[in-house]
Amino acid sequence: MNPVIELQRVTKRHGALVRLAEMDLTIKEGEMLALLGHNGAGKTTIMKLILGLIAPSSGHVDVLGSAPDGPHAERLRRQLGYLPENVTFYEQLTGREVLTYFARLKRADRHQVTVLLERVGLVEAADRRVKTYSKGMRQRLGLAQALLGSPRLLLLDEPTTGLDPAATRDFYQAVKALRDNGCTVLLSSHVLPGIEPYIDRALILGKGRRLALGSLKQLREEAQLPLTFRIHGTLRAMQSQLWKAMSLEPIPINERCVEVNVPAENKMQVLRQLTAMPNIDDIELSPPTLEHLYTHFSTRPASLTLGASA
Ligand SMILES: Nc1ncnc2c1ncn2[C@@H]1O[C@H](COP(=O)(O)OP(=O)(O)OP(=O)(O)O)[C@@H](O)[C@H]1O
Numbered sequence: 645m646n647p648v649i650e651l652q653r654v655t656k657r658h659g660a661l662v663r664l665a666e667m668d669l670t671i672k673e674g675e676m677l678a679l680l681g682h683n684g685a686g687k688t689t690i691m692k693l694i695l696g697l698i699a700p701s702s703g704h705v706d707v708l709g710s711a712p713d714g715p716h717a718e719r720l721r722r723q724l725g726y727l728p729e730n731v732t733f734y735e736q737l738t739g740r741e742v743l744t745y746f747a748r749l750k751r752a753d754r755h756q757v758t759v760l761l762e763r764v765g766l767v768e769a770a771d772r773r774v775k776t777y778s779k780g781m782r783q784r785l786g787l788a789q790a791l792l793g794s795p796r797l798l799l800l801d802e803p804t805t806g807l808d809p810a811a812t813r814d815f816y817q818a819v820k821a822l823r824d825n826g827c828t829v830l831l832s833s834h835v836l837p838g839i840e841p842y843i844d845r846a847l848i849l850g851k852g853r854r855l856a857l858g859s860l861k862q863l864r865e866e867a868q869l870p871l872t873f874r875i876h877g878t879l880r881a882m883q884s885q886l887w888k889a890m891s892l893e894p895i896p897i898n899e900r901c902v903e904v905n906v907p908a909e910n911k912m913q914v915l916r917q918l919t920a921m922p923n924i925d926d927i928e929l930s931p932p933t934l935e936h937l938y939t940h941f942s943t944r945p946a947s948l949t950l951g952a953s954a
Pocket residue numbers: 658661662663681682683684685686687688689690834
């Protein structure tokens with residue numbers, strides 16, 4: 645598949661401050677990639693470079709086949725949708741009026757307004773003033789605004805900050821439907837819960853540098869973090885020597901439940917030993933979450949990040 649975004653050794657500096665350092669990144673058509681990082685890690689800087697709002701100090705940025713700050717910038721921007729962090733609208737206008745206003749600005753077909761209100765689940769609230777909207781509804785209106793003109797590439801900057809888990813899920817489901825229709829999505833976030841099922845890959849950033857890049861599976865393979873086993877049963881009968889014999893350190897959850905961390909390579913061996921025990925009723929296995937992986941990659945020594953996967 646064609647790359648939609650290509651960054652080659654891109655650096656963005658302000659005097660001595662390096663906002664982004666030698667970044668290489670290729671995003672393919674129809675991919676959903678999450679930019680993850682602490683405040684000031686460089687997420688918005690990457691988005692602004694892709695939008696052509698700022699130019700790299702060195703290196704090359706290519707978006708849909710041309711430079712975003714080059715002679716084709718205007719044509720290119722019509723193919724991009726952008727939901728900025730902290731989106732605000734005219735409070736006195738209705739959702740429909742807001743979208744109609746943006747459609748005019750973007751020179752998009754006004755018939756799209758109703759279609760998009762439907763797509764983001766705002767049809768019933770379309771004729772209410774924005775000042776009556778919840779945070780989740782405002783974000784969905786922001787998403788509808790970003791979708792005007794049927795963009796091929798969607799950039800979402802911290803789109804779910806401040807949303808509750810149900811509103812976050814609804815938001816990502818709407819984005820996933822777009823991605824499934826071939827739209828490429830780049831989203832930045834430091835709110836990790838809820839994002840896992842929707843992304844193809846994650847780029848973990850720290851101080852403008854790439855700390856890790858890959859699918860959840862690739863990040864798990866690279867990190868080699870242990871699996872968590874939640875074991876249920878009559879555990880009081882389990883002597884500490886038994887745990888020791890399996891090289892496990894149980895963390896009590898309650899009288900009938902403990903958690904143990906098991907290195908991935910020992911998974912089957914430990915499972916066999918545990919399932920052979922009559923006092924164990926159930927075992928739940930959890931691989932490391934994106935949150936565990938993020939913590940791992942953002943706290944490991946800098947010398948180990950040089951080989952971050954391409
Ligand atoms: N216009 C600017 N001039 C100088 N430095 C800037 C400018 N904009 C951002 N920076 C700096 O660049 C670095 C990266 O900022 P950026 O906004 O890309 O981070 P971020 O990962 O999006 O952070 P956040 O999660 O807080 O939004 C930070 O150190 C920031 O202070």
